[in-house]
Amino acid sequence: MAFDSLTEKLQNIFRQLRSKGRLTEEDVKEALKEIKRALLAADVNFKVVKEFIGNVQQRAVGQDVMNGLNPGQMVVKIVNEELTSLMGSETTEIALQPGKAMTVIMMAGLQGAGKTTTTAKLAGKFKQKGKKPLLVACDVYRPAAISQLKINGEKQQVEVFSMEDSRKPAEIAREAVAYAEKNGHNLVILDTAGRLHIDEEMMEELQQIKKAVTVHQTILVIDAMTGQDAVNAAKEFHEKAGIDGVIITKLDGDTRGGAALSVKAVTGKPIFYVGMGEKLSDLEQFYPERMASRILGMGDVLSLIEKAEAQIDEDKAKEMSRKLKKAQFDFEDYLESVKQMKNMGGIGNIMNMLPMGGLGKMKGLSEDQTSQAERSMARMEAMIYSMTVQERRDPDLLNPSRKHRIAKGAGVDISEVNRMIKQFGEMKKMMKMMGKGGRRGGFRLPF
Template sequence: MAFDSLTEKLQNVFRNLRSKGRLTEDDVKEAMKEIKRALLAADVNFKVVKGFIKNVQERAIGQDVMNGLNPGQMVIKIVNEELIALMGSETTEIKLQPGSAITVIMMAGLQGAGKTTTTAKLAGKYKLKGKKPLLVACDVYRPAAIKQLQVNGEKQGVEVFSMGDSHRPADIARAALEHARKNGNNLVILDTAGRLHIDEDMMAELQEIKETVEVHQTILVIDAMTGQDAVNVAEEFNQKIGIDGVIVTKLDGDTRGGAALSVKAVTGKPILYVGMGEKLSDLEQFYPDRMASRILGMGDVLTLIEKAGAEIDEEKAKEMTRKMKKNQFDFDDFLESTKQMKKMGGLSGIMSMLPGMGAMGGLGGKKGMQLDDSQAEEAEKKMARMEAMIYSMTPAERRDPDLLNPSRKHRIAKGAGVDISEVNRMVKQFNEMKKMMKMIGKGGKKGKFRLPF
């Protein structure tokens, strides 16, 4: 995740604080210096950092904290609360028109920020909420922009309105609104053109669209990987055309993430969604409290539960649970479980949302409960080898692991390109896993249990 480096640095600061029985004012000031360095390194706006540190320090050296039973934990609590306040305190929804009235959303942003893909992702989100969206291709400059919107719209099952590249975007928007009225679309999302940099022509075009049709929400898409520049872009767009909210993309990548921490404080406009991957489903509602929890290494279980609810097939999950309880879990079921895990972002994606299992483990977490990027990558590779071994089995062998005699195991090893010892180890661990699942299913005794990868 974008904040892994920041999380690691903050964890070190907190670990030092928690090791002290009592805190002096100098302890707090030294911790604030380290937090300041960490935030600046994450590309958070300098003025934002200055205000943040001032607020935390004033609260942290108060009598209630300094004389408390666990002042280190109190400082962590204050940092968490101030991070939430910095990012907006409350979750903000896109404001839609009441009832069946048409809501017009204009998407804006620089080229390369992922605006067209995000536009389709947003349409998919609102289709699931019962809306009937219409995507409108207003980018008449970038080669293949219209085609890209059409392809993504088709994947989302959302209609795309296009008049080609020979009409003015304002005229396309007007015609699209008329089309929406006739066809019962109650959400019109305009995908406008981006530029490599902000220019007067770009702003004039967006302004013309707003003068031609009533735009209810103007949403800016910014790329987290551009760091502080993303915040500067947001500020300029807000000053020149007025924006109602921001979507930050590419927060799943190797980026410092400072834009997500700065944009609300600098522009006064809320972050609405964050892009956490390439798939059309990888657009998450932005919750300031959950993001603060992730940044501090405390996990984000609520988002994980929501992803599970959206991605996992409920009937298949029930059937798998039933088979676990009856000790009938086979290799086909294991393949299905890995498929469901991949839908939720893979092992590393899931672990990053679990308390104490992020970049540096939990606050003061025990050794052995940490999973860094290299360990997560190695676990994913082992899982891929397991899948290769299972796919080298016959259907009968996948359904009945007891069939796996030495000659069959040799054939499987050869087919998967691994040593026979890996096949033996996998089968042994699989059998151990089945026993543990049966115990858990029957409410048996707690025992030690390792994931089989």
């Protein structure tokens, strides 16, 4: 997950600081050297790191910190505040035109950054907020670009405007805006062509589109996996074409996170969203203070709650709670709970948002351990899907012959089926005891 390596290093540094009680100026400087190394290893821009360390040091060696009751904790607080400031301090929304006026957004970026997919996700986000978006295929060079935008637009149930004959992107943009005005669209999102690298032709094309239509927001899509190359591209795009903000994709696959920590300081432009996966819900609003909290291992409980509210059906959750209390849940209920967890990004994503204490200690699981847990869950799902609906609702029906059929259908050994059914039965017993007050027949709850 994003920032895992950096988080682990910072946690170790802070643990050493907090263990010392009183701090000397030398202690703080030594810790800052380690933080500097950790940030550079995370592929954060060198100039950004230098300025960041200077700001932290200036604040951290002051009398209030050194003579405070908990100087180690104060240093952590300062690092948190400076990280937040580095990424923009406040959350910045994409500026839309007021009232019913139409907003035109132009999406730009290099090939492979995930621009077309992100463009469709963004349209889906605004549709949820009550807008009527129109996606526009302005990439006339990449053969699959138009069909890709149409497929992604269909997923979000957003109309796509395209012109199959060989028109220039600026002309397509002009026709699309006219079409949008006639058909009641109040948001037009232009998916422009990418290149393998920045060239004059690309920049000229973006300028031509801006001359043809009024573009209210130009948003650059960059790939977190490319680290400082992405930041350098952002700087060049801004200098040559002018951008209003950035969306960073594939942050879930980048364990370093240098692009997210550098781009605001280098370009002066905010990060609007970050891509944390393939689904629409995985395009997350960027909150600098929450991201800083995640980086420092303090978790991001607010984002987790918001994700849960958006993804979990409240009525289903209440019914599940009632069944759990009465130990009436069955295998179909289990499948529903797994589905809800997947909608929230799976085990790894949920644990990544929890603080390092309590359940968040599971953040210490390696990528292999997380993958193993998810594979075990997938095998359990396969076994349940191999059952009939009646068997899922009434596990008492599962006699030996049925178990053998389920094992064969799921491609697992019969022992795995027996183990799963036994664990499920024990869980129901425990829930029943909890529902009766927590202790019966010598049983004590494990908390």
